Amino acid sequence: MTGKIHTIASASKALAAGRTTATELVEDSLARIAEHDARLHSFVLLTAEAARRTARAADAAIKRGKRLGALHGVPFALKDIYGTAGIRTTAHSRLLMKNIPKRDSTVARRLAEAGGVLMGKLATHEFATGGPAYDLPFPPARNPWNTDHFTAGSSSGSGAAVAAGLVPLGMGSDTSGSIRGPAAFCGVAGFKPTYGIVPRTGVIPLAFSLDHCGPLAWTSEDCALTMDAIAGPDGEDPACAPGPIGNFTSGIGRGIRGMRIGVIRHFYERDVEGERDAVDAIEASLKVLKRLGASLVTIKLPPHADWDACCRVLLYAEANAIHERDLAERPEAYAEITRIRLLAGASISGADVIHALRWRRQLCHEYGKALAEVDAVVTASALGAAPRLDDLTEPPYLAPRGKLIMTPFSLTGAPALSVCAGYDAKGLPLSLQIAGRPFDDANVLRVGHAYERATPWRDRRPVL
């Protein structure tokens, strides 16, 4: 064991140069999980022996000169809504404690084909919506920066595991912020790609028209490396855009000189009241982007409340449809928070949904108009550091768990990235969100990478 915490990029370079082995990376990961995860609860299932076997096979292949690429031999873990052949996939729910899929989700298969080493399954909020909660088969994940605090959700285990250095990659899903929220509160990079770029095949859904699969990793570069392995149509997810999808690492290292970046100030200055530290961190980030050679222009979109209302109505209507039968037949099997949220969706009428869909189209049109003049946009991700966990487990259950700016990019399906933008006085992470035009994912990751390289925030890890 080396005790070193790797990013995907650093692990990949070390493997390629023969300075480490997949077996060493897996043993380091297992040792950190053994030491810390009893307090973090980020894993709901560890596949240690399978990981050791996969790592040995990766080492043998690399030794033979058959290295598959950046992810070959690199440990990763999956939010427990990603189906895994022969491996329990619970969605953190009593309803699925005996669910053992016959086949891998497309993302799990692609990561395996890229040579990644699956370490196990990660905590989520139940069915990617109900949480944090204690009336579930597994405890909620805790924030590595301070375990009394919330990780955000629903990719809670992914955010915690990556921040703590247990794995360099945790796959998440994002329906109304479930990748970017945990990335913001846990101080990692979380990327929600353009809708329809990463197949959801084999992933337990929350809302069909809003679900996105994407990575949480320590850096934007790691997100880009992951995207190169998982993106592209699979012929099964009907929402997928036809390929080819492009190269997500194409902008990494190119800098942002000459880029025109829109700043959506009203989201964090007027629409949602932010904490001083969080707003200051965004303003400081804007200065960094300017120093790197980008020109900044203020742009305006419809108020955040509009996006939020439209997105959440559609989400709860779709989620209710998915869970309708189980809500009727075994409602007690859900955690209370999940059951209440899903049942509330039954009160949405057909006309409500149709009007919301028409509104969504109009909002997307507004987004497209605003983005026509810029290469990317920046705004807040979370408007404060992670709140205390135990303050969030009681009703009212439909109230947001944290001040988050997520739904504009959920509704539009636009690529959006949350990156760490510093720390508050208590040492909890602050965040910045970078978004772009649909299918312009590489530019968003390019801005994120340039920002991370120009700031010291990636030099600090939580002390566990």
Added chain:
Amino acid sequence: MAKRQTTSKAASPRRKRSAKEQARILADAQAALRKLIDQIPRRYDYSDEPALTFDAKQAR
């Protein structure tokens, strides 16, 4: 380096609520959702562009 975190507090499972309490919590959630629904513009004046809920790509 970040300041060392405080010790995690073990949470105890919540007591089971009565049916009446649960009904009240659901009613509160429905009321919160109703506030969101009430923000949706609902006017359609018969000259708007065609309904926007399905597109040709989906008809393949």
